Amino acid sequence: MNHLKQLYKAPVVGRNVLVAIARSLSSKVPPEPTWQEIDESKLPEPTKIDQDTIDHLERLALVDFANKEGIERLEAAIRFADQMFLVDTSGVKPMDSVLEDRELYLRDDRVTEGNCKEEILKNAGKVEEDYFVAPQGNIPLPKKEEYKR
Amino acid sequence: MLGLMLKETARLLSEGKVSAAELCAACVARARQVQQLNVFITETYDTAQKQAAESAQRHREGRRLHVLDGIPVTIKDAFSTAGVRTTCASRILRDYIPPYSATMVQRLVDRGAVSLGKTNMDEFAMGCGSVDSLFGPVRNPWRYNFTTTTTTTTNKHTRAIRDSSQDSKGKNMQMRTMHHHHVTSTEDSDWFITGGSSGGSAVAVATGICKAALGSDTGGSVRNPASYCGVVGLKPTYGLLSRHGLIPLVNSLDVPGIFTRCVDDAAIVLGALAGHDPWDSTTVPDAFHPFSLPEDIDVTHLHVGIPKEYHAPHLSEETLHTWREVADMFEDAGAKVSQVSLPHTPYSIVCYSVLCAAEVASNMARYDGLEFGHRGSDESSTEALYAQTRHEGFNDVVRGRILAGNYFLLKRHYDHYFIQAQRIRRLIADDFKTVFDSGVDILLTPTTLSPAWPYSWFVKADNRTRTEQEDVFTQPVNLAGIPAVNVPVALSEAGLPIGLQLIGPSFQERTLLAAAKWVEQQVNFPHLQLPEP
Numbered sequence: 001m002n003h004l005k006q007l008y009k010a011p012v013v014g015r016n017v018l019v020a021i022a023r024s025l026s027s028k029v030p031p032e033p034t035w036q037e038i039d040e041s042k043l044p045e046p047t048k049i050d051q052d053t054i055d056h057l058e059r060l061a062l063v064d065f066a067n068k069e070g071i072e073r074l075e076a077a078i079r080f081a082d083q084m085f086l087v088d089t090s091g092v093k094p095m096d097s098v099l100e101d102r103e104l105y106l107r108d109d110r111v112t113e114g115n116c117k118e119e120i121l122k123n124a125g126k127v128e129e130d131y132f133v134a135p136q137g138n139i140p141l142p143k144k145e146e147y148k149r
Numbered sequence: 150m151l152g153l154m155l156k157e158t159a160r161l162l163s164e165g166k167v168s169a170a171e172l173c174a175a176c177v178a179r180a181r182q183v184q185q186l187n188v189f190i191t192e193t194y195d196t197a198q199k200q201a202a203e204s205a206q207r208h209r210e211g212r213r214l215h216v217l218d219g220i221p222v223t224i225k226d227a228f229s230t231a232g233v234r235t236t237c238a239s240r241i242l243r244d245y246i247p248p249y250s251a252t253m254v255q256r257l258v259d260r261g262a263v264s265l266g267k268t269n270m271d272e273f274a275m276g277c278g279s280v281d282s283l284f285g286p287v288r289n290p291w292r293y294n295f296t297t298t299t300t301t302t303t304n305k306h307t308r309a310i311r312d313s314s315q316d317s318k319g320k321n322m323q324m325r326t327m328h329h330h331h332v333t334s335t336e337d338s339d340w341f342i343t344g345g346s347s348g349g350s351a352v353a354v355a356t357g358i359c360k361a362a363l364g365s366d367t368g369g370s371v372r373n374p375a376s377y378c379g380v381v382g383l384k385p386t387y388g389l390l391s392r393h394g395l396i397p398l399v400n401s402l403d404v405p406g407i408f409t410r411c412v413d414d415a416a417i418v419l420g421a422l423a424g425h426d427p428w429d430s431t432t433v434p435d436a437f438h439p440f441s442l443p444e445d446i447d448v449t450h451l452h453v454g455i456p457k458e459y460h461a462p463h464l465s466e467e468t469l470h471t472w473r474e475v476a477d478m479f480e481d482a483g484a485k486v487s488q489v490s491l492p493h494t495p496y497s498i499v500c501y502s503v504l505c506a507a508e509v510a511s512n513m514a515r516y517d518g519l520e521f522g523h524r525g526s527d528e529s530s531t532e533a534l535y536a537q538t539r540h541e542g543f544n545d546v547v548r549g550r551i552l553a554g555n556y557f558l559l560k561r562h563y564d565h566y567f568i569q570a571q572r573i574r575r576l577i578a579d580d581f582k583t584v585f586d587s588g589v590d591i592l593l594t595p596t597t598l599s600p601a602w603p604y605s606w607f608v609k610a611d612n613r614t615r616t617e618q619e620d621v622f623t624q625p626v627n628l629a630g631i632p633a634v635n636v637p638v639a640l641s642e643a644g645l646p647i648g649l650q651l652i653g654p655s656f657q658e659r660t661l662l663a664a665a666k667w668v669e670q671q672v673n674f675p676h677l678q679l680p681e682p
Contacts, residue, residue: 028455028480028488029473033462035495053556061510061555062532063548064540070552073545073613077506077553080617083499084569087576094571095578097401097431098387098630098655105434107427119248125524132519139530 043082047075059141150175151357152678155414158360159216162208169208169219173201173263176221178682180265180358185295186288187332188349188358190226191234192266197221200263207261217421218261223353223362226267227274228254228405229394237396238272238282241516241523241542251394252426253363253405260421265359268349274365274398275509275546276612277373277619279348280604283544284331287348289341289378289601290356290677291645341601341645344374347406351378354408355677361418362408367398368501368616369596369623371406372650375635376596379646379677381665383407383415386655387630388433391426399508400431402501402627410676412636412666416442419658440659446667449483453664454589458494461621465599471639471647472595478671479593489589491580496573497625498617503557503570504628509547510554516542546612578629585654591664592652594622596635600645622650631655636665637674646674 049057054066117130126133150158150172161167177194204219213219229235229247236242250258257264271281280286343352347364351374354362364371366384375382383406390405397403405422409415420439426432455476460469480486518524518538525537540548557566584592597619607615626633633652641647649668653661 027473027477028486029469029476030457030460030488033460033464034457035461037462038495049556053559056559057552057555058536059532060559061548061551062536062539063543063551064536065545065548065552069545070549073549073611074552074556077502077549077613078556080499081503081557081566081570084496084503084566084573087493087496087573089569089572089576092572092575094568095575096571098578099431099433102433105425105427105430105432116248120520122248123245123521125518125522134519135528135531135534137531139532141530141532141536 038083038086042086043079044085047078047082049075055143062141151179151681152676154411155220155360155409155417156411159220162219163213165208169201169204169263170198172219173197173221173265175682176265176358179356179679180353182682183290183295183356183358183679185332186290186293186352186356187269187285188223188287188352188356189266190236190238190269190282190284190331190349193233193264194266197263197265200261204261204263213261215260215421216417217257220262220361221265221359222257222262223265223268223350223359224254224257225270225347225350225362225364227270227365227396228363229396230254230264230267233267235267235396236283237274238270238284239542239544239547240283241539242521243283243523245522247394249394252391252428253422254394256422257363262361265353268347268353268362270349271346271546271612272544273396273513273547274346274367274370275550275616276345277369277616278342278602278607278612279345279374280342280608281544281546281612286604287343287345287352288332288604289343289645290352290679291341291379291601292643293340340604342377342604342607344377344597344601346370346374347408348374348378350408351375351380351382354378354380354410356679360409361414364406364408365395365398366404366406366627367402368505368620368627371408372596372623372633372635372648373619375408375637376648376650377601377646379637379648379674381409381412381415381637381669382635382648383409383419383662384626384633385419385423385658386632387627388431389423389437389632389656389658391429391432393426393428397512399505400512401508402504404627412634412662412669413442415634416440416662435656442659442663442666446663446670448479448664448667451479451484451664452588452590453479453484453486454489454584454592455486456491456494456584456592456594457488458491459594459622461494461598463598463618464595467641468595468597468599468647472593472649475638475649475668475672476593478668487589489584489587489592491577491584491625493573493576493580494625497577497628498621500570500573500577501620501624501628502617503566504574506550506554507557507567507570508554509550510558513539513543513547513551518542549613574628577625581625581629581631581652581654590653590660594650594652596622596648596650598622600641600643600647626652632658632661634661634665636668637676638668638672640675
C-alpha cells in the first residue's frame with residue numbers, strides 16, 4: 001500500500017511502469033523467499049563420532065576414508081540430516097518406492113539366456129581356470145593407527 | 150545443418166537432401182572444434198561413421214528404420230554400451246568394457262541412431278557441476294573463450310575459425326586415437342560450469358554435436374545441466390524408461406533422461422525409448438503410446454500452479470524475474486494460474502541426502518575388484534583388497550557418500566535416519582499428489598537457483614555442500630517419481646541461460662510437454678550459435 005501512496009505523489013509515470021508494478025503486485029509468484037534455512041539452535045547436539053564407530057564404519061564401508069577430512073565431512077552430513085527431526089512424521093508410513101501401489105511384474109520362469117562364461121570372465125583382473133580369484137577371507141582389517149580422535 | 154532441430158534434420162534425411170554420412174561428418178567436425186569443453190570420455194567417431202554410412206544406404210533404398218535413423222546422438226557414460234568402455238567417470242571402471250548394452254542404448258541403436266561417444270559426467274553421477282570426473286571437468290560453451298582460434302562464441306557475431314589441423318584445404322582431419330587428450334588442467338578457470346551430473350550430454354546438444362543425448366536424473370542431473378546450458382532436459386516418470394544397463398546410483402530415484410534442443414524433439418526421443426522392458430522390473434507394464442505435439446496449443450483450459458515454497462532462500466533476482474514473467478505469460482494467455490503450497494519442500498533436500506547416501510552405500514558394494522573394474526594389489530586379505538581397491542578407485546565424493554550411507558544404515562540409526570527419511574519421502578510425494586488432485590495440471594518453478602556459476606567460485610565449497618544448495622528445486626520431483634522438464638527461457642545479463650521447470654503428474658508427459666512447447670514458442674530462446682567448423 002505504501003507503494004501506491006508514493007506513486008500518487010510521483011511525477012508522471014509511464015504506462016509501462018504502472019503495468020509492471022500492477023503485475024508484480026498481482027503476480028502469483030511470491031516476491032520474497034517463503035522460508036528460511038533451518039535454525040541450527042533448534043537441532044539436537046551435533047554428533048561427534050567416537051573411535052569405535054569409525055572403526056566399525058570402516059569395516060562396513062571398506063573405503064579407507066577415516067581421515068580427519070573424511071570424518072568432518074561425515075559429521076557435516078549427519079548434521080544436515082538432523083534437520084529431518086523438525087518434521088512431524090507421526091502416523092506416516094515409510095515409502096520404499098513410488099510404484100508401491102502396483103504389482104511387480106514377474107516374467108515366466110524360463111531360461112532365456114546364459115552360456116556366456118567368456119563375457120563374464122573377460123573383465124576380471126585375475127582369473128584362474130575359470131574362477132574369479134580372491135585373497136583369503138576371514139582376516140579382520142588391520143586397525144589404522146594414523147587417525148586418532 | 151548443425152543448428153537444425155532433430156525433427157527438421159530427420160525430414161531432410163528422408164527427403165534425400167542431406168545424407169547421414171555428411172551429417173555425421175559435420176557433427177564430428179563440430180565435436181573436434183569444441184574439444185576444449187571436454188565433452189567426451191570416449192569418442193566413437195569411427196563406428197559412428199560406419200553406422201552413418203549404413204543409414205545413408207538404407208535411406209537411398211527407401212528402408213528408413215525410424216525417424217531417428219541416421220540422427221547423431223551421444224550417451225552419458227553411465228549407460229553400458231557393449232564393446233565400448235563405460236566408466237562412470239571413475240577410476241574403478243576406467244577400463245571396464247560391458248558385454249551388453251543398456252536398453253535405452255539398444256533402442257536407439259535399433260532405430261538407426263548414430264552414437265558419437267560416451268559423454269563426461271560427475272563421478273558416479275554424484276554432483277551438480279560435472280566437475281568431479283577422472284577425466285577433468287566439462288566446460289560450459291556459453292561465454293567460453295575458445296583459445297586455439299580467433300573466435301569468440303556470441304549470439305550475434307561470428308568469425309571463421311582457423312584450426313591448424315585444417316590448413317590443408319579444409320577437409321583434412323587430424324588422426325585421433327581413442328584415448329585423446331582430456332582437458333584436465335583447470336588453470337584457466339574463467340569459464341562456467343555446465344551443471345551436473347550429465348554435463349557432457351547437455352553440452353553435446355547445446356553445441357550441435359548431436360541432436361539428442363541420453364542422461365540420467367536422480368536428483369536433477371538432467372534438468373540442472375539443461376538449465377545451465379540452455380537446452381531442453383526431460384526427466385520422465387519413474388517406471389516409464391528402462392534402467393536396465395544404467396549403472397545405478399539410487400535405484401528408487403534414478404531415471405534415464407533426454408536432452409534435445411527443442412520440446413518436439415524430446416517428444417520424438419521419448420516415443421522411441423519409453424515402454425515396458427522385461428529386463429527392468431521397475432518399468433510399468435502399461436502400454437505407452439508415442440505422441441506428437443500440436444503446433445497450436447490452447448492454454449485456456451490449463452491450470453498452472455506456482456508452488457510458493459519454490460521461492461527459496463538464495464533464489465537469484467534474474468531467475469525470479471524470469472519465473473514471474475512466464476507465470477504472467479500463462480495468465481495473460483487465459484490459463485488459470487494459482488499459487489499453491491508444497492509445505493514439506495524445505496525438508497526435501499535433507500530427505501534426499503539421506504536416502505541417496507543409504508542406497509549408494511548399498512549399490513557401491515559391488516565394486517570389490519574381483520569380477521570387473523580396478524583391482525588393488527594388496528592380497529593380504531579379502532577385506533584389505535576391497536578397502537584398497539575402493540580407496541584407489543573412488544574419489545572423495547563417492548567414498549564420503551558410502552561412509553555416510555553406512556552410518557545412516559547402522560542398526561541403531563536405521564529407524565532414526567533411514568526410515569525417517571522414507572516417511573518424509575511420503576509426505577513430499579503426498580504434497581504433489583494433493584496439489585494435482587485439486588485440479589492443477591502442471592507446476593511452474595525455477596530449475597536452479599541461478600544461471601551457471603564460474604568454475605573458480607563453484608569449487609570453493611565441496612561437492613556435498615554444493616549439492617545441498619543447488620538441488621533444492623529438482624530433487625523433490627525425483628522423490629515423488631513424477632515427470633519434469635527444463636525449458637530454456639532467457640539469457641541473463643551476463644549472457645548465461647536461465648531455464649524454468651515444469652512439473653506434471655505421473656505419466657502425463659503429453660500435457661507436460663505441450664505446456665513446455667507453449668512456453669518455448671512464447672519465449673523464443675536464443676540458442677547457442679557457433680561458427681561452422
